[in-house]
Amino acid sequence: MKNEEKIIYRAAMILVDGQFVRDAALLVSGGRIERVLREKIAAHRFNTGSRVVDLGSVALIPGQINVHSHAFQRSLRGKTEYREGGQADDFWTWRVAMYELANRVEPDEMEIIARLAFWEMARAGITHVGEFHYLHHRPDGTAYGEPNEMALRVAKAAREVGIRMTLLPVAYHTGDIGKAAGSEQRRFISPDVETYLERVAALEEEFSTDELVDVGVAPHSIRAVSREWMEAIGAWAQKRSMPVHIHVCEQRREVESSQKAYGVPPIEALHDWGVLKDFWTLIHGTHLSKREVDILAEVGPTIGACPTTERNLGDGFLPASDLVSRAIPIALGSDSHTVIDPFEEMRLVEYHERLRREERNVLVGVDPGGRRQSADVLWPMGTTHGARSLQSAGGEIRDGGPADFVVLDLEHPSLVGATEQSLLSDVVLSMSAGAVRDVIVAGEAIIVERHHDKELEITGEYRELMARYGS
Numbered sequence: 488m489k490n491e492e493k494i495i496y497r498a499a500m501i502l503v504d505g506q507f508v509r510d511a512a513l514l515v516s517g518g519r520i521e522r523v524l525r526e527k528i529a530a531h532r533f534n535t536g537s538r539v540v541d542l543g544s545v546a547l548i549p550g551q552i553n554v555h556s557h558a559f560q561r562s563l564r565g566k567t568e569y570r571e572g573g574q575a576d577d578f579w580t581w582r583v584a585m586y587e588l589a590n591r592v593e594p595d596e597m598e599i600i601a602r603l604a605f606w607e608m609a610r611a612g613i614t615h616v617g618e619f620h621y622l623h624h625r626p627d628g629t630a631y632g633e634p635n636e637m638a639l640r641v642a643k644a645a646r647e648v649g650i651r652m653t654l655l656p657v658a659y660h661t662g663d664i665g666k667a668a669g670s671e672q673r674r675f676i677s678p679d680v681e682t683y684l685e686r687v688a689a690l691e692e693e694f695s696t697d698e699l700v701d702v703g704v705a706p707h708s709i710r711a712v713s714r715e716w717m718e719a720i721g722a723w724a725q726k727r728s729m730p731v732h733i734h735v736c737e738q739r740r741e742v743e744s745s746q747k748a749y750g751v752p753p754i755e756a757l758h759d760w761g762v763l764k765d766f767w768t769l770i771h772g773t774h775l776s777k778r779e780v781d782i783l784a785e786v787g788p789t790i791g792a793c794p795t796t797e798r799n800l801g802d803g804f805l806p807a808s809d810l811v812s813r814a815i816p817i818a819l820g821s822d823s824h825t826v827i828d829p830f831e832e833m834r835l836v837e838y839h840e841r842l843r844r845e846e847r848n849v850l851v852g853v854d855p856g857g858r859r860q861s862a863d864v865l866w867p868m869g870t871t872h873g874a875r876s877l878q879s880a881g882g883e884i885r886d887g888g889p890a891d892f893v894v895l896d897l898e899h900p901s902l903v904g905a906t907e908q909s910l911l912s913d914v915v916l917s918m919s920a921g922a923v924r925d926v927i928v929a930g931e932a933i934i935v936e937r938h939h940d941k942e943l944e945i946t947g948e949y950r951e952l953m954a955r956y957g958s
């Protein structure tokens with residue numbers, strides 16, 4: 488049931504059109520922002536019949552959009568941070584540990600882990616997540632009685648937390664280009680592309696009237712999905728105006744496999760096949776050739792960078808300057824959930840470039856839009872670019888937009904003294920996610936004074952599960 492009550496939220500500052508304005512208010516009803524009320528007087532005029540909530544010394548910002556999550560990987564946190572004596576450790580050794588986990592998670596456990604991950608996201612100011620979901624089948628590879636069982640559990644977890652979700656069921660077929668999948672990948676595999684698309688269609692139908700859950704498609708990567716599958720999935724998604732997400736160029740080994748099999752790196756291959764379109768999101772985009780950057784600038788897909796995961800896995804640096812200088816939109820994801828902090832993702836895009844180039848304010852230096860502050864370039868990555876990637880109307884506070892917003896505590900130690908001129912830089916470059924006080928999704932307050940009404944159950948069940956899983 489949608490909340491049809493009219494509520495006026497008053498705040499010390501509200502971020503509208505990229506600027507913080509003082510003493511403004513939002514008129515919210517039916518899950519949407521009916522009006523942004525910029526003047527106190529205007530707020531009085533709209534008072535009749537509305538409940539006024541004075542939030543105090545706070546700032547309102549749009550909810551953060553996390554375009555790339557594998558919720559189950561939240562339970563791997565803290566468990567792969569060591570090296571076996573004398574052995575190499577990299578993305579591929581991490582993947583062995585990740586597969587071990589992937590092969591033990593049962594449906595009830597999936598729900599418990601996903602709920603914890605989504606709760607942590609909500610606490611950090613994320614209101615919308617793109618869930619790149621590939622744990623489809625039983626550990627032995629056979630389908631559950633309900634083939635979408637695991638996806639439905641993930642969606643149920645999102646509903647319980649109240650976060651908005653774009654479910655991206657993953658197509659997975661080969662272990663590497665032209666190679667059969669291994670036994671450790673059998674939970675992910677679809678027997679043929681028609682079966683995969685039928686299952687996505689069933690999910691689309693299931694959530695057709697659900698305002699909080701949308702469905703897209705996700706061919707896993709060029710390693711796991713052949714050209715024929717890619718063409719079928721791309722065409723099918725285009726007909727339905729669905730987002731398409733794919734892992735691309737995260738690791739040099741993937742680029743080398745593509746070179747060997749197709750004579751070109753992954754993005755070039757996707758482009759040559761005619762499947763790459765502007766409604767695609769390419770997750771990572773870490774190792775890009777000059778030609779691939781040209782293709783991105785020409786075709787216009789979104790890059791879904793995941794800097795906290797990429798630094799944890801030792802993937803390499805996002806070539807952010809090359810992307811920003813060509814106006815290629817970058818969105819952000821927390822991916823493996825080593826850290827869930829959308830502001831940290833944002834600032835790393837700039838900070839990695841500062842470390843690489845031994846300069847400051849690097850991205851504004853190459854920004855074709857001529858913006859002056861680093862925060863102005865970074866902010867859209869967690870908001871409007873994320874909305875573009877997930878085809879959502881969110882990402883900004885505006886008349887008629889979804890009422891997905893975050894209340895920041897201006898008395899939090901990391902924000903004290905911020906002015907309307909400095910606050911965006913404070914938020915993007917210095918704020919602790921602990922300054923997030925309340926979170927509203929579709930007009931419903933899911934986090935109030937840093938608490939969720941189901942959090943004891945969410946954390947209790949997760950703690951028990953982790954004790955059972957052991958180290």
Ligand SMILES: [Zn+2]
Binds near residue numbers: 555557619734770822
């Ligand atoms: Zn991923």
